[in-house]
Amino acid sequence: MIPNTHTLTSNDAESTLRETVVAALQSHGSLTRSELCDITGETRATISALVNNLLKTDAIRISETQKANGRGRPTQRLSLNRDCAQYLGIAMQKQRASATVHNIVHEPLLSIEVPNPNGIISIEILERTVRELSASARTNRLSLRNLKSIGCAFPGLLPNQRLSLPSADARELAYAIEAFLEDWFGYKPIIEGTARTAALAELRHRPAVTDCLYFRVSDGVAMVQVSASNLVTGTYRLAGEIGHITIDPHGFQCFCGKRGCLETIISNPALCQLAGTQSTFGLMQLWAEGNPEVRRMLENAMRITGAALAHAALITDPGSIIVSWALTQQIPELFAILEESIRNGLLPALRRTIQIEPAILPEVTACSRGAAYMGALGQR
Ligand SMILES: [Zn+2]
Numbered sequence: 001m002i003p004n005t006h007t008l009t010s011n012d013a014e015s016t017l018r019e020t021v022v023a024a025l026q027s028h029g030s031l032t033r034s035e036l037c038d039i040t041g042e043t044r045a046t047i048s049a050l051v052n053n054l055l056k057t058d059a060i061r062i063s064e065t066q067k068a069n070g071r072g073r074p075t076q077r078l079s080l081n082r083d084c085a086q087y088l089g090i091a092m093q094k095q096r097a098s099a100t101v102h103n104i105v106h107e108p109l110l111s112i113e114v115p116n117p118n119g120i121i122s123i124e125i126l127e128r129t130v131r132e133l134s135a136s137a138r139t140n141r142l143s144l145r146n147l148k149s150i151g152c153a154f155p156g157l158l159p160n161q162r163l164s165l166p167s168a169d170a171r172e173l174a175y176a177i178e179a180f181l182e183d184w185f186g187y188k189p190i191i192e193g194t195a196r197t198a199a200l201a202e203l204r205h206r207p208a209v210t211d212c213l214y215f216r217v218s219d220g221v222a223m224v225q226v227s228a229s230n231l232v233t234g235t236y237r238l239a240g241e242i243g244h245i246t247i248d249p250h251g252f253q254c255f256c257g258k259r260g261c262l263e264t265i266i267s268n269p270a271l272c273q274l275a276g277t278q279s280t281f282g283l284m285q286l287w288a289e290g291n292p293e294v295r296r297m298l299e300n301a302m303r304i305t306g307a308a309l310a311h312a313a314l315i316t317d318p319g320s321i322i323v324s325w326a327l328t329q330q331i332p333e334l335f336a337i338l339e340e341s342i343r344n345g346l347l348p349a350l351r352r353t354i355q356i357e358p359a360i361l362p363e364v365t366a367c368s369r370g371a372a373y374m375g376a377l378g379q380r
Pocket residue numbers: 243244245254255256257258261263
């Protein structure tokens with residue numbers, strides 16, 4: 001399933017109540033059904049139905065049974081089952097695939113990474129990832145039979161049914177991924193682009209942020225606008241494709257059908273190719289060695305990106321800009337150039353107002369964890 005909208009908070013009564021109950025158990029350690037009724041203000045019948053549901057999927061457990069005073073049923077104390085796998089997130093990237101299993105409160109229980117040497121995102125690499133995950137779960141005695149949802153992230157342009165992109169449409173692959181995972185696990189996953197899933201993971205770590213631009217550079221370049229806690233998707237699900245704004249009309253051909261897109265200049269593969277190195281790590285080494293050409297190239301990439309992000313900020317008026325980019329997360333000097341370039345392009349009154357920060361989560365972690373969150377949001 002490819003969702004059309006995303007909201008960071010629950011939007012139906014049942015999900016909100018489930019989250020309240022789980023949060024109460026998380027902060028109190030253990031509670032009885034009566035105590036849960038008092039905390040939530042719900043009836044005994046409503047709480048019992050919800051608790052039975054959570055017990056059935058092993059998300060919570062009975063941690064203690066107290067004998068009743070006199071006649072009547074014994075009282076059960078309930079607590080979270082933090083060892084039980086509930087949500088699975090898979091992220092497919094060109095260099096690697098990764099998978100993370102979360103418990104009911106989204107603490108990671110198991111994470112794996114599978115290298116993808118040929119750089120092509122395919123069902124073969126997905127199958128290898130799922131097999132490796134299953135083997136690792138067996139080794140760690142972690143059962144995957146109670147999984148409530150699966151989220152899967154992968155890069156590419158993923159429009160909705162209202163539009164087709166003849167040369168760059170990733171929907172066919174999305175459907176193949178969906179069919180494979182449904183066949184393997186028995187139910188449909190939630191499929192989403194890597195930028196939106198990574199944004200979701202980052203925002204879980206920044207609960208106060210409700211309006212921002214999340215900008216991400218990895219194999220590609222994308223931006224997610226978060227407005228009033230909603231991830232903006234747009235009319236055709238193509239909102240935030242900042243990677244395809246034209247920087248150089250005579251530049252390199254882009255897979256989207258245009259030339260000289262931002263992505264052809266500043267994405268990790270584009271920069272690596274220009275510098276003649278295989279990986280971002282290689283780029284960082286060349287920077288550290290003081291290679292003048294690489295230094296000039298990366299500084300220029302920051303300035304181009306800063307100007308593009310300033311335009312995006314002028315159009316969307318965000319409270320903050322969060323940058324997920326290994327180069328700027330690892331090299332503060334580059335982040336400083338990027339930040340200055342963004343601020344220079346803003347209205348003078350906004351230059352010191354908008355917060356510009358590097359992402360907290362590393363790129364790979366953000367993708368697979370975000371996919372697990374995305375799946376959990378989708379199963380509501
Ligand atoms: Zn393009």
